[in-house]
Amino acid sequence: MTISLSNVCFAYPDAPDKPVLNIPSWNVASQEQVFVHGPSGGGKSTLLNLLSGILAPTSGEVSILGKRLDKMSQRQCDRFRAKRIGYVFQQFNLIPYLNAVENVQLPTHFCQHGKASARQEIEGLLAKLNVSPDNWHKQANKLSIGQQQRVAIARALINKPELLIADEPTSSLDQDNRNNFMSLLMSLVAENNITLVFVSHDMSLSQYFKRIDALSDISCLNGDS
Amino acid sequence: MFFKLACKSLLNRKGSVILALMAMTVSVFVLLAVEHIRYQAKESFSNTVSGVDLIVGARTGSLNLLLYSVFRIGTPTNNIAWESFEDIASNPQVKWAIPISLGDSHKGYRVMGTTKDYFEYFSYGKQHKLSFDKGRAFDHVFDVVLGSDVAKKLGYSLGDKLVLAHGIASTSFSLHDDRPFTVVGILKPTGTPVDRTLHVSLEGIEAIHIDWQHGVKILGSTITTEQIEKLELKPKSITAFMLGLKSRITTFRVQREINNYAKEPMLAILPGATLSELWQMMSILENTLFLVAILVFIAAVLGLSAMLLSSIRDRSREIQLLRIIGAPPSFLFLLIEMEAVLITLTSFGLGAGLLTTCLYGARDILSHFNLHVSTNIFSESTLYFVISIVVASIVAAAIPSLNAYVKAKNIES
Numbered sequence: 001m002t003i004s005l006s007n008v009c010f011a012y013p014d015a016p017d018k019p020v021l022n023i024p025s026w027n028v029a030s031q032e033q034v035f036v037h038g039p040s041g042g043g044k045s046t047l048l049n050l051l052s053g054i055l056a057p058t059s060g061e062v063s064i065l066g067k068r069l070d071k072m073s074q075r076q077c078d079r080f081r082a083k084r085i086g087y088v089f090q091q092f093n094l095i096p097y098l099n100a101v102e103n104v105q106l107p108t109h110f111c112q113h114g115k116a117s118a119r120q121e122i123e124g125l126l127a128k129l130n131v132s133p134d135n136w137h138k139q140a141n142k143l144s145i146g147q148q149q150r151v152a153i154a155r156a157l158i159n160k161p162e163l164l165i166a167d168e169p170t171s172s173l174d175q176d177n178r179n180n181f182m183s184l185l186m187s188l189v190a191e192n193n194i195t196l197v198f199v200s201h202d203m204s205l206s207q208y209f210k211r212i213d214a215l216s217d218i219s220c221l222n223g224d225s
Numbered sequence: 226m227f228f229k230l231a232c233k234s235l236l237n238r239k240g241s242v243i244l245a246l247m248a249m250t251v252s253v254f255v256l257l258a259v260e261h262i263r264y265q266a267k268e269s270f271s272n273t274v275s276g277v278d279l280i281v282g283a284r285t286g287s288l289n290l291l292l293y294s295v296f297r298i299g300t301p302t303n304n305i306a307w308e309s310f311e312d313i314a315s316n317p318q319v320k321w322a323i324p325i326s327l328g329d330s331h332k333g334y335r336v337m338g339t340t341k342d343y344f345e346y347f348s349y350g351k352q353h354k355l356s357f358d359k360g361r362a363f364d365h366v367f368d369v370v371l372g373s374d375v376a377k378k379l380g381y382s383l384g385d386k387l388v389l390a391h392g393i394a395s396t397s398f399s400l401h402d403d404r405p406f407t408v409v410g411i412l413k414p415t416g417t418p419v420d421r422t423l424h425v426s427l428e429g430i431e432a433i434h435i436d437w438q439h440g441v442k443i444l445g446s447t448i449t450t451e452q453i454e455k456l457e458l459k460p461k462s463i464t465a466f467m468l469g470l471k472s473r474i475t476t477f478r479v480q481r482e483i484n485n486y487a488k489e490p491m492l493a494i495l496p497g498a499t500l501s502e503l504w505q506m507m508s509i510l511e512n513t514l515f516l517v518a519i520l521v522f523i524a525a526v527l528g529l530s531a532m533l534l535s536s537i538r539d540r541s542r543e544i545q546l547l548r549i550i551g552a553p554p555s556f557l558f559l560l561i562e563m564e565a566v567l568i569t570l571t572s573f574g575l576g577a578g579l580l581t582t583c584l585y586g587a588r589d590i591l592s593h594f595n596l597h598v599s600t601n602i603f604s605e606s607t608l609y610f611v612i613s614i615v616v617a618s619i620v621a622a623a624i625p626s627l628n629a630y631v632k633a634k635n636i637e638s
Contacts (some may be wrong), residue, residue, distance in 0.1 A: 054548065054636060074634075082551020089549075092542040095230070097237035102229065109226040112553035152371055155550070 002195040003028035008060035033196040038215030053077030067085030082110035090168040093152030094140035146177040231563040245532040252525035253576030259518040276348035282465035294465040304462035324463040339428030360410030370410035374420040392483040401433040428458035526621040533625035554633035565622030
């Protein structure tokens, strides 16, 4: 099991009576690709923050890649995330003032076992993601959105994570770019045997996935909210 | 990578960073300048005279005596009789005695009448004797030895003739133009008021005043230069004199004897003690300047801190991204501190460069005040200075850094 949640409940400390998530049980098998959909503001980001160890659950067990995140210290969570989880956001995936290569290099800095990845490896990855070489040394905020999202995948994959979390990565892209991005992402995930949790409100993307979960099915909140 | 991130992040915010950098540079400049000039001034002051055990003049304030006899600042209050000088010079404790006679000038530079002993016994700095760059000491009545600045600024060389002026104003209308002097020697630079002095023999001073009364020339006087050379030019009075004693232990005894001298009221001072007294008076000014410099620096550091704090408000997405990539909150803390340190070190470099340039440009003005300020601002205390300003900026930047840390810790909100 890559992801195993049981009896997870999360409420923000300033509103302890209003749980945002309440997940009795949710599992994702290794190398499985899951599409999670739900309305905006429905706790999708909270779920991803729990999976990546940014947030600790109020109660319950969060087990990722065999490790109990709820038992780890924050420092351990940070290291674990750096090493084993890749993350792609909707936007602002790159440090705007670093160039593409430096952005991809950045996560290796936080990865304990990893020495700074060889330049060749970074450039190979960028090339594979169809980032044209004249963009490699451009400042990230000078790249087009489509190129930025490709660099973002490279950044997420550079530490060879076993789990990739994608938080609406296509919502700032146009139709063509979105299709290109999705097929690229799916082929990379399959090629590298990566487990993918993909969150979006856009149901049209579900065509790329075998398993489709609705957040409202995963999380059963007592209908008071 | 960490360093690169800090650098590039600063470069990305050029506008506000340059303003903060300028404020810091100005404050570092002020701090360094105050520190450097007060150190140099102290050096320069305390190096002015050494190896002189007592300075004796007419009874006046000890500072006044020191200022006019050594620094050529201010005017002597009264003269002392030549007999008194001879009397004290013959004291068995006295090793040597150098008379000084002041009151004339040449183009704003003071003229000092003395004896050849001056070149032998007077010393400055760490017991350096005066030495000649060119020529020799005066032998004849109308010989003059120039300090190095006088020779350089007025462009005199050996054999040139010059005319002394009565009084010490830089433009005097009563010139001793009937009695020109010949340059026979030029001293090496000393970094003391000696450089700005013309030295003539006491006989020379007597000779140019021979047909003067009450500060004006007596008209119709016809004594020729040749006749003067033959006269016995014994001075009636001198301005002050310097004493070297055989044994330093007797300094206070001789001083007391002079101060109690029955025939004439006189004052003997220890130059070292009076120099430090003078410096103590200056220390209030000095400390005030330093305090102001520190306040300017604190203001600049707080400005830097405010700039960083407001930058963090614009960087919450960046902080979130770094956290997701795996950066611990302490990384964000250190990143902001690093930015502060980078700005501080850069502004130190700029401030030091600016100060060196300014000192280089202001050398002439400073030397006019007898302040010989070295353009080398780096000393062993510079290291402590750098450490202090870096520590100060780290402390001030702790506020924005902690802000970033807290933001990083609670990124979901």
